[in-house]
Amino acid sequence: MREPIVVLGHGAVTALGPTMDATWDGLLSGRSGLRRHPDLNAERFLQDIAGRVEVPLDDPNLAGTALSKLPARFLRLGYLAAREAWLDSGLDQGPGLDRDRVALVLGSAFGGLDHLDAEIDAMARRKSLATSPYLIPGMIVNQLPGQVAERLDLHGPMVAPANACASGGIAIAVGAALIASGEADAALCGAAESVFTPFVVNGFATMKALLGRKANDRSADDPAQASRPFSIDRAGFVLAEGAAALVLCSARLARQRGLRPQAELAGWASNSDGHHMALPEPGRIRQALAAALKHAGLPPSAIDYYNAHGTSTLVNDRVETQAIRDVFGDHAARLPISSIKGALGHSLGAASAIEAAVCIRVLRDQILPPTLHHRPDPELDLDYVPGSARPTRVRAVMSASFGFGGTNNVLVFRRIGDD
Amino acid sequence: MTERNRLSELAALTRQVAKLSPTTLIAAESRFVEDLGVDSLDLVALVLEVQERFGVTIDEDQIGSLRTVGDLLRLISEAPELRAA
Structure with missing residues (x-):
């Protein structure tokens, strides 16, 4: 191990x-x-x-x-x-x-x-x-x-x-x-x-x-x-x-050093689309999500919260939702997903670092930050934690980010002591 | 502009460019590197600012020989633009 x-x-x-x-x-x-x-x-x-x-x-x-x-x-x-x-x-x-x-x-x-x-x-x-x-x-x-x-x-x-x-x-x-x-x-x-x-x-x-x-x-x-x-x-x-x-x-x-860890970085995965200068590649995003789960040694059902790239663009939010459906299967309908970009906007390179830091707080405080200003889209039918924060039990979280140039990254954090 | 006024303006400019603390004393004898912690990049930035502020032309090859604030003050006074005036 x-x-x-x-x-x-x-x-x-x-x-x-x-x-x-x-x-x-x-x-x-x-x-x-x-x-x-x-x-x-x-x-x-x-x-x-x-x-x-x-x-x-x-x-x-x-x-x-x-x-x-x-x-x-x-x-x-x-x-x-x-x-x-x-x-x-x-x-x-x-x-x-x-x-x-x-x-x-x-x-x-x-x-x-x-x-x-x-x-x-x-x-x-x-x-x-x-x-x-x-x-x-x-x-x-x-x-x-x-x-x-x-x-x-x-x-x-x-x-x-x-x-x-x-x-x-x-x-x-x-x-x-x-x-x-x-x-x-x-x-x-x-x-x-x-x-x-x-x-x-x-x-x-x-x-x-x-x-x-x-x-x-x-x-x-x-x-x-x-x-x-x-x-x-x-x-x-x-x-x-x-x-x-x-x-x-x-x-x-x-x-x-006698220091108390705040969380475990249980898994991570990165890959390259090799597809387009700016458009996402759904298949590679799916692969990155699945690879991070595998690296963490967790089944899809172990993820209690998905912190989305969720940029508020037409394409990203559709592609990301479909990738979550494909990778999480039946669990997708029960998986709370939120994008803090509704509150913070998109700070480009910094965004995924901010989102990772937020995931540490999610695990610490057992509460999910909401997706602000949400109006349902019939095509996007998952649970986006609209409107207000939601207390819930969270043992493992996934955070994803996708960049122009075809670069994808997925992190999985886990609460300490849940084994 | 008197020599004294020029020194106090140069001191203020040095403080601003090199982001020196308000308590750092800057005199004509102050050595850039040893006394003020003004490094070679700071000196280039300072000379660029000096040219704009005092309306003078300074040969940038001279920057390497600047040791004290007084040295730069002398270069300013000897600039063709000020000598003609």
């Missing part, structure tokens, strides 16, 4: 608040983090409804550090979430932690494109062709694990998954694989995203993946309703920013 991999800590920064507690409280009380933002004005942006972290990210303790000079927001968001997860893990308490064996696996779909956007304007103003010397360091995706390594004094293997909307889930799977292979004792894994630039907002809107401005849409009166996963009138996702991280380690290390 392989050595179990456990979750020791988790943290998140989302449109519902700058901490995991704030995010979880908001989700359980059915609040939305989505609203209109005047700076996403109609002259430059095809949508002004978004999920943003609306607290100042300035930290006087960071004066003079690289993080204070790199304006790319994904770095600051990712650092805050990683720090919260790291402190939550307790790994830093007591002597003898081998900091060279803590892996840093923190990704992002786009990295610091917001910095690039600002720099394009600055370059136009300058007489020379020089750019800010911080542009390249701040744009590269692996600057996130780089900064976290610097601030938290961790020095194991570094990986920065850039797997579009599956980046966070892939990061967790890669972190687990590094521990399982013996290359690391622990891994700080997750993802961060913040790309409110015209390229990204208008790019997704032009593809009809992101809901654009629409006068006859229900978001016209209530912006929060722009994101409505699995609803009959779903019409695209709402862009959000955010970050989340988990700390993983072997069950043995947790025991040695």
Whole structure:
């Protein structure tokens, strides 16, 4: 039997608040983090409804550090979430932690494109062709694990998954694989995203993946309703920013350090569609769900909650629902499914990391976050936990994410001590 | 602009670019690396900002020889744009 991999800590920064507690409280009380933002004005942006972290990210303790000079927001968001997860893990308490064996696996779909956007304007103003010397360091995706390594004094293997909307889930799977292979004792894994630039907002809107401005849409009166996963009138996702991280380690290390695991990462699976630049491939998604179950050694009926990718796009929610039906069979009708993107919007690479952190809370508190703004679609007939949070017994949960470029990731978490 | 005003403006700009804490003392004698923790990338950023703020042209090859805030102040004063004025 392989050595179990456990979750020791988790943290998140989302449109519902700058901490995991704030995010979880908001989700359980059915609040939305989505609203209109005047700076996403109609002259430059095809949508002004978004999920943003609306607290100042300035930290006087960071004066003079690289993080204070790199304006790319994904770095600051990712650092805050990683720090919260790291402190939550307790790994830093007591002597003898081998900091060279803590892996840093923190990704992002786009990295610091917001910095690039600002720099394009600055370059136009300058007489020379020089750019800010911080542009390249701040744009590269692996600057996130780089900064976290610097601030938290961790020095194991570094990986920065850039797997579009599956980046966070892939990061967790890669972190687990590094521990399982013996290359690391622990891994700080997750993802961060913040790309409110015209390229990204208008790019997704032009593809009809992101809901654009629409006068006859229900978001016209209530912006929060722009994101409505699995609803009959779903019409695209709402862009959000955010970050989340988990700390993983072997069950043995947790025991040695006297730390109490929050959950077990029982299984994970990733695959590649090899099919289309942006459209999902139902067969591969089905395979990924089934492979994660197999890896966890669990039958479909053992899953008590499915945390959906659930983007609120026409295609994803239909394909995902069908894949759940195919893989879970009779159990699908009894399986509660929810998408927290109804409340948070879609933070691209960060979303699956946030969803994984939420799954840890689901197992801890035995309650399911709802899918907000749901209006039934006769074609999608499963239990989407509409409207309000639902207390229930939860022993094992599955969380899935699928990204452009044909990348799929599925994680299975299990409560400790249910064997 | 007097030399003194120029120094205080340069000090403020240095603080802003290198994100130094409000309590860090910046004088003409302050050494960028040793006293202020301003590294080579910060210096490039600072010289870019200086050119915009003071309306001067600074040969970027000179950045490598800047050791103190006073050295940069001298480069600004000697810039062709200010000498002609």
